[in-house]
Amino acid sequence: MTTPIKRYSPFGEIEEVGEGLFRLNVGPQHPISGQGRFIVLTDGERVFDIEVDIGYSHRGIEKILEYKTFVQGIVPVERMVMLDTSNILMGYVGAIEKVMDIEPPPRANYIRTIIMEMNRIVSHLYALGLLSESAAWNPAVFLWTTADREPFLDLLEMLTGARWSYSFFVPGGVRADIPRGFIERLKATLDWFEKRIEVYEEAWIYNELFRMRTEGMGVVSRQNAIEWGLAGPNLRASGVPYDTRKNEPYAAYGELDFKIVTHTAGDSYARGWARVEEMKVSIDIIRQAIDNMPDGPVRVRMPPRPKPGEALFRVETGRGEMNVYIVSDGKEKPYRIKISPASFRNFYTIEMLPKTQEILLADVPVLIYSFDPWFLDADR
Amino acid sequence: MIDALISFVNENLGVLFVIAIFPxxxxxxxxxxxxxxxxxxxxxxxxxxxxxxxxxxxxxxxxxxxxxxxxxxKELIFPRAANKTLFLFASVVLPVIPAAMIALIPFAPGLIIYDAAGVSLLVFFAISTLFPVVSVIRGWAANNKFTIIGAFRNIYLDIAGEIPVFLASVGVMIWAGTYDLNEIVLKQASMWFIVPQFLGFIVFFIGFLAMIEKVPFDIPTAETELIYGPNTEYSGAMFLNMMEADYINLLAWTLLMITLYFGGYNGPPIFADPVLNGVFWILLKLIIAITIIFTITISYARLRIDQAVKMGWNYLLPLSILNILLTLAMKFYLGGV
Known part of the structure; x- marks a missing residue:
């Protein structure tokens, strides 16, 4: 005798979904789970519910920041997304600049933009590799993308001194100016990378079996994407032209001309493809930033402590919009910092999807990785 | 006693060599x-x-x-709730099944482990049907959700793949007029069967990828979903046996494909050289075939189980029946080989 299995409906009511179902623990020790757990309610092939269990890598970063001065806080904040550190750091540094009421010099803004877009390319390459790897155990594309990140990491090392976690942005500007020979190397790398994107499209994005697996699967409608608070390339793949770089410009984005990548399908394929197109846009932004870069200092002096007040700063990270909210009581340490990352909202959409459409067990990894989830980001 | 053994070995040296060394x-x-x-x-x-x-x-x-x-x-770990007898039994028996299939393949004129009296192709398929049975036993005995899902996927996939493969090779049987693999090889001396049986070969090859459970048909052991499918709970030497079973299965089906469509141990018909006919050619073809298979495994995404089953029943099965009709017509008008 089996007891009926229940789940929460999209409207929060308890509903029965059938008998003889069982729950699969996908994670935390599973090839695809990452640092979290997905509890999948299934009858063997059909999936009725996915519960996302986050919190395995909670480090209390928000609380840590209350015990650090504003500059010391740079290092823990970067640990939220190691792939995408400068975009994450921009949110923190931008919020401090707002609460201290200082303006970075224009050259620093352009250097920040170049670094952030290179970081976005690195982050999207990793996401695309994982998406391919989840559609099959096909490490070829994953290793290609991993290898193709290296030239960008080398360039970032030349510029900042580190491959990861650069700590390069400080309140009031950046730590150093661009070294000699950097611009030429960057231009050559971008030319080479444009050709590599064409190779990806031929070998993999247009691959028939990959399209069979991802097209029409995990569809998020425009309405649902807005209601569930989806973020970043996932939101734009559902047809919502929202990009913080455009809607609320920061750094040098307001002075550059670029387009917002949108797709209308809203399925896993559109989400993967949107990332490829965004890498092309990033190349375009870097080229414009190189051409328009003004001369001048790269850093202004930061006051030792801010006036009492509060500030909210939005930033478009690789995974979507992140909000950083700072409350200052006039001391050298912040009174409270609240970070609202993009991955947390993307996980919510993963929970909601099986309740609105039929998906199979084989779709679960593709579904999860098409949203580019990042547990460390959601856990903080 | 020892003298009897030595004399037995001396008398049956050829047979023992074939069984123990090559092939x-x-x-x-x-x-x-x-x-x-x-x-x-x-x-x-x-x-x-x-x-x-x-x-x-x-x-x-x-x-x-x-x-x-x-x-x-390494230590052999048995899950607490597992049926230990069947769990061990499956891991021991599974590699033996594809190895028994290899016994029917001719490697050179006269170099064959077991000559099944003119019906070796049918015996090959008869033995191959045991594979999903033991696969289900291993999945059920481990008493794990991932293994049981993998085992049932194995049944779906094997039924969807094996029937088209068998019907495609019926085309070869009709064209060659025999069930015997050795006879089929001999009849390919002038022309490999991939030419008259091209449609059949396409069906056979896609079904063959399903039978060896490689990408795009590694659905039972789908690593991103089921960890290692029915083999998830195996450890140590039992895991080694499972790996072996996978690769021996690959070897058996690849050898069958070479024997049916690529002339077996015959050299290419234009260079038909009696000195080279035999082991050299079949090993060369084997290496080329596994190179192509491995290239396919990293070039494609995995299909879903419903897509694979649909492909088997909706496309491969009608095509294989069409191939049989075409072969009958060709045999009737052209006279076969």
């Missing part, structure tokens, strides 16, 4: 070691990396021996 036990195990090593090094090249380099010099040829020794030395 018997030593060859099969040697192929498994070679195939795993070759897969690692070849795929590493395609993925812009090196593959094993630490054990046995740059080519890493000792790596597989080291891995096997490590696995054999």
């Amino acid at each position: 018997g036990l030593a060859f099969i195990l040697g192929f498994v070691i070679f195939a795993v090593w070759y897969q690692r090094k070849y795929l590493a090249r395609l993925m812009i990396r090196m593959g094993p380099v630490h054990c046995g010099g740059r080519m890493g040829w000792l790596q597989l021996i080291a891995d096997a020794m490590k696995l054999v030395a």
